[in-house]
Amino acid sequence: MTLQRKTAPEFKAIENIHLIHPERRELANGCKVFCFNSGDQELVRIEWIFGNLRFKPESPLLNMAVNSLLTEGTDSLTSAQISDKIDFYGAFLQVDYGHDNSQVTLYSLNKHLHHTLPVIKDIITNSIFPQKELDTFIRNQRQKLQVSLQKNDIIARRIFSKALYGNTLYGLSADIETYDTLNREDMRVHFAQMYQPSNCTMIVAGKIEPETLNLISDAFDKEWHNTGQAADTSQPVIVPAAEHFYFTEKPGALQSAIRMGAPAVNRTHPDFPPLQVLNTVLGGYFGSRLMANIREDKGYTYGIGSGMSALKYGASLFIATEVGADVCKMAVNEIEKELNLLQNELIPETELSLVRNFLMGALLGSLENVFSHADKFKNIHFAGLGYDYYDRYVDAIKTVKADRLQELAKQYLNFDQFYKVIVGKY
Structure with missing residues (x-):
């Protein structure tokens, strides 16, 4: 068979993810x-x-x-x-x-x-x-x-x-x-x-x-016994700080570290799967908006990203980067600009389609062996969830609309409500 090197291979979307159940x-x-x-x-x-x-x-x-x-x-x-x-x-x-x-x-x-x-x-x-x-x-x-x-x-x-x-x-x-x-x-x-x-x-x-x-x-089993006093794994109620801006000055710093974000929801909340899609658009992969703007266009940093921390008793959505000390204020302004764009403008379907494919590919690629399947189980088991969580996650990736992501941006990406930390110069 002769290879058709001028013709790209046929592209096929990932339809289903099959997980091993324990x-x-x-x-x-x-x-x-x-x-x-x-x-x-x-x-x-x-x-x-x-x-x-x-x-x-x-x-x-x-x-x-x-x-x-x-x-x-x-x-x-x-x-x-x-x-x-x-x-x-x-x-x-x-x-x-x-x-x-x-x-x-x-x-x-x-x-x-x-x-x-x-x-x-x-x-x-x-x-x-x-x-x-x-x-x-x-x-x-x-x-x-x-x-x-x-x-x-x-x-x-x-x-x-x-x-x-x-x-x-x-x-x-x-x-x-x-x-x-x-x-x-x-x-x-x-x-x-x-x-x-x-x-x-x-x-x-x-x-x-x-x-x-x-x-x-x-x-x-036979020779491992409980002590009689149950382990207390509860945790104190989380009370976020009243102050939202923190600046630590380092006069000789060549770079300033920026970390900002806000409390969010963990895997037990129905907003979590679509919020992951929104986070990916913002700063969750190399082609994200934060990377395209602040690294590729402005050249303020070698890398910037956003992420979601999903813990048992709390969660957050955060943005992290290190930028040249002389452009720190401008970088913060650009971050605010990107957050506002997601709140005020619908994400184009071409961009959303790219993110969908990235997330589905990342999920499939993370299941390379049986150990990976066990790791996926840990994510849901210790959150008190079942395998239907991954069904909802895949469904959110494939079906969430731009207007729903805009609603989530207005709810979770409010720059004025973000905790902002800067270390270096500002």
């Missing part, structure tokens, strides 16, 4: 298990996900510190021994802290699970937070914070989060002195309440064989 089970101790069985490789990823405990202003770093130090020693293993055991079997272990949840993740060959799962069991049930490791952690975190506080964009993000989310887990901005609040005894009490089966969701993805489930059950 098999659900629950262990006798209350731990929920969701299994995504797919793939030919003898590999499995297991995640133990725990809801963060209620934020305490007097001990603001406990959730983060406890999760970060889980792998630093147990009653029977040092941090070096934990690393050696995992590495010996070609496995990979990591701990991750998020605003709503903290998790332990293991990637392991199926044939080695009987060696690697006991290590995870030991970490989740017997971590002791050795004083030496805690001192090293505090010292390293202080040094990292000192470096971070020299960067305008980091400062802007901290101020923005504090303004939107107040004195809550989401608005936390640790200072050097905050690390003085950490101590082993508080961490061990926190650990015992948080890392118990009734506060755990396990997500298993990969090639799941009957023996895989038997090993998991043997390790995390």
